[in-house]
Amino acid sequence: MERLFILGCGSALPASGRNPTAQVLEHAGKFFLIDCGEGTQSRLRESKLSFDKITHIFISHLHGDHYLGLPGLISTMQLLGRERELVLYGPKALWDILQLQFNASNTRVSFPFRFVEVDAEKELLDTSNINVSSIKLNHRISCFGFIFKEKPKQRRINGLLVKQLEVPNYFMNNLREGQDYISSSGELYKNEFLTFPPRKSHSYAFCSDNRIKANFSDKLKGVSILYHESTFLHKELPRARKTFHTTVKEAAELAVEVKPDLLILGHYSARYKELKELKMEANAIFDSVLMGEDRLVVNFEKIDC
Ligand SMILES: [Zn+2]
Ligand SMILES: [Zn+2]
Structure with a gap:
């Protein structure tokens, strides 16, 4: 895994300068797209990320801020004459929604397009150099995170x-x-x-919308880069509980248990115009915190660890 492109770090309500959730994880010249909120296509263009290099798409859950950019992206791939296979991972209803949309618009997807249902914690992909699995999150509807683990590299x-x-x-x-x-x-x-010696093998955990449950950190042991949503400051804890989200303080406390080299935050409520106060709350508990922002690129080789 070389780089992580953060394309959107907002949450459900529109916020100026922040798109809803979408990230691209670059791995061996290919792109894994993780969630695909509205506006993902234009962010991909701005970041000069080739649509054709997206080989796998992982969708955490069916709240609109995590997948509404997907029908448009698939249509564009079709218009661009894609030939390469695309594999989509997500809830079963996502496939039904796409089929309905394709039927209504008389769109025939002509490239190989495969769907893998994510309905449990399981291995999703295993190649000679990477393994991807799903982890169950605690949200209002069925929601899964994804763990990407590089295998040991060669000398x-x-x-x-x-x-x-x-x-x-x-x-x-x-x-x-x-x-x-x-x-x-x-x-x-x-x-x-x-x-x-071989270069360090990284692992990246993407934890989408989640109300952290006891012992959740056990699932993340050994992860070197942890992304976790942090929708609210801790003074909004009742609201976080009600909406099945996490506060900045709780995300930082999770990092204390998991001990990643880097904690990346995101999915901020639109009420926070600036991230200063959120960063202070996180840093009071965990040192190595990066506030995710739209268009931010994280180079895994350069992380100090
Ligand atoms: Zn969300
Ligand atoms: Zn959600």
Whole structure:
């Protein structure tokens, strides 16, 4: 996972400068789109993110601020002549809504489009370098978060040394996997001498709308970057409880238990024009906090950890 693009960090009511929830997680040259509130298409354009590179879309729940941008995005993909497969993860009713919309507009999706229902905590995707699973959140309607875990990476070859020692090309993958090298004259070279340690494997948890339940942090242990909604300041706790949302203080307390390298906040109520007070409330409890903002790009390699 290379970068996270925050395309929208507002909540249900429109707020100037903030779109509803949408994020793009860049992984190995592909994009995972996480939630797709209204306006996501224009944010994608502004951020120069290719629609074609979006291979998987994950929708947490069916409140409008998390998916109403999706029918438009799919239509645009169709208009652009997409050929690449698209996989959509979300509640069953999302697929029904899309079908109804396509039927009403006489749209025939001509690219391969696959739907995977998210109705429980389960593995959603497993490739040679990443694993994605769902986690149940506590909201007014069925709602799931997503955990993206990179698998251990390979060691990195010291190009200069292997060139000097004339290590044959066919042996490079063995070196990446950790094997020692014996030259044609019988000399042994330890792997650590010829390679650098692998880059750090990151994990990213996206926790959408959620009223944190006891022991929720157990599900997030080991996560290096944690996104959690923080709709209200803690003085609005009764409102947070009533609407099944989380306060900034509660999100920061969750981070104290999970111990990520970075906590990213978002889904702010439209009543907060500025984020200063929210940041202070978070930092009083947890140091490493990034206030999510529309158009913010987080480079995972640059996170100090
Ligand atoms: Zn929401
Ligand atoms: Zn919601």
